[in-house]
Amino acid sequence: MNTKYKKSLKIVTLLISALLIATASATIYYSLSVDGTATVDDTYPVALVAGADIGGGSVTGGRTATLAVSAYLGVTLTYENVLTVDNGATTPSVRLRHVSIDDTYADDFVFINIVLLDGSGNQKGYLNYTVSGSAFVLTSDTDWEAMAADANWNIRIETQAAATATNGHTADIAIAIDVQE
Amino acid sequence: MKCWCTVKSRNLTCLISLLILVGTLNIAKGSINFAETIQATASVSSPLVTLESVSNSEIFNAGTSANVTVSNETSNLNVLRILNQTKDEWQLQLIKYDESNIARLTNCTIWFNNGSTPSKQIEISDGQFIQPSGDYYNLVGGGVDNITITASTNTAGTSYIYTHLKILKPNTSTYALYIITFEVT
Numbered sequence: 001m002n003t004k005y006k007k008s009l010k011i012v013t014l015l016i017s018a019l020l021i022a023t024a025s026a027t028i029y030y031s032l033s034v035d036g037t038a039t040v041d042d043t044y045p046v047a048l049v050a051g052a053d054i055g056g057g058s059v060t061g062g063r064t065a066t067l068a069v070s071a072y073l074g075v076t077l078t079y080e081n082v083l084t085v086d087n088g089a090t091t092p093s094v095r096l097r098h099v100s101i102d103d104t105y106a107d108d109f110v111f112i113n114i115v116l117l118d119g120s121g122n123q124k125g126y127l128n129y130t131v132s133g134s135a136f137v138l139t140s141d142t143d144w145e146a147m148a149a150d151a152n153w154n155i156r157i158e159t160q161a162a163a164t165a166t167n168g169h170t171a172d173i174a175i176a177i178d179v180q181e
Numbered sequence: 182m183k184c185w186c187t188v189k190s191r192n193l194t195c196l197i198s199l200l201i202l203v204g205t206l207n208i209a210k211g212s213i214n215f216a217e218t219i220q221a222t223a224s225v226s227s228p229l230v231t232l233e234s235v236s237n238s239e240i241f242n243a244g245t246s247a248n249v250t251v252s253n254e255t256s257n258l259n260v261l262r263i264l265n266q267t268k269d270e271w272q273l274q275l276i277k278y279d280e281s282n283i284a285r286l287t288n289c290t291i292w293f294n295n296g297s298t299p300s301k302q303i304e305i306s307d308g309q310f311i312q313p314s315g316d317y318y319n320l321v322g323g324g325v326d327n328i329t330i331t332a333s334t335n336t337a338g339t340s341y342i343y344t345h346l347k348i349l350k351p352n353t354s355t356y357a358l359y360i361i362t363f364e365v366t
């Protein structure tokens with residue numbers, strides 16, 4: 001009994017030692033990654049870049065974009081390339097994510113669609129805001145999608161205002177593009 | 182009793198080891214997650230280009246949609262006027278997206294016409310589409326273009342040509358699609 005107990009104790013000690021070493025290694029690796037990102041501040045592996053249709057919008061530091069789009073009464077207005085999602089040498093997973101939308105003037109709109117497309121025009125995710133009563137209703141595809149190295153994806157926005165909409169009314173939308181490496 | 186204790190001790194050791202390993206998986210994975218944020222504001226705006234009836238047409242949605250009705254033996258009839266409400270240039274294109282009962286149309290031609298340079302956009306001959314869309318046509322700042330139609334049929338009935346008037350901002354891929362339906366009786 002004593003010998004077996006000692007053996008078990010040795011195994012547990014060994015496992016804990018191995019675990020401490022593994023944890024320490026992983027922690028150092030993680031810290032190194034964070035340091036690298038901090039050093040090269042303007043070269044995120046996946047960056048937002050202004051597209052041909054950004055108009056009065058802007059992109060700051062590849063991480064934040066502000067967009068201003070119009071919506072015409074009863075007409076579908078399409079911004080095919082409002083933003084480009086530009087990947088570097090890594091192969092991350094990417095997804096669209098809804099954050100918030102302001103319902104104040106929801107009934108002035110028919111829809112606001114935000115679509116993520118790959119370089120061949122294949123849909124990789126969408127956030128479609130339609131209107132029910134006085135509120136926006138979201139249907140979405142927010143699955144993680146693998147992005148190849150050096151790939152450039154595209155964000156398209158489609159809008160339509162209601163036939164009875166009031167000029168100047170707005171809808172503020174916040175969304176995110178999550179990146180996982 | 183001794184045997185039971187040994188088995189229990191081994192199982193406990195295995196269980197603890199397993200729990201510790203599973204619990205530290207995230208540490209070992211070392212993945213990086215971050216989010217890029219997009220703040221968009223959509224504003225209801227007056228259309229920058231509007232349609233106006235010249236003849237045989239009805240206008241809807243604040244000048245962004247129209248129905249045109251013409252009869253057999255219509256020739257070079259201006260039916261709609263396209264008005265540029267801005268000082269910016271736009272590019273226009275008429276694109277067929279659907280049709281109904283066009284076999285009776287011996288000829289139906291629709292074109293843009295600013296008085297000097299016409300641009301054929303849609304042509305049907307002997308019930309077949311010869312041209313379902315046209316080249317881009319410049320609408321200058323503050324300018325006016327007409328939509329003109331010629332149509333003839335060989336039997337009684339009603340034919341429909343459903344089109345989009347595409348209005349493209351030059352050097353971008355920003356565009357609006359206006360619905361214009363042509364009815365030939």
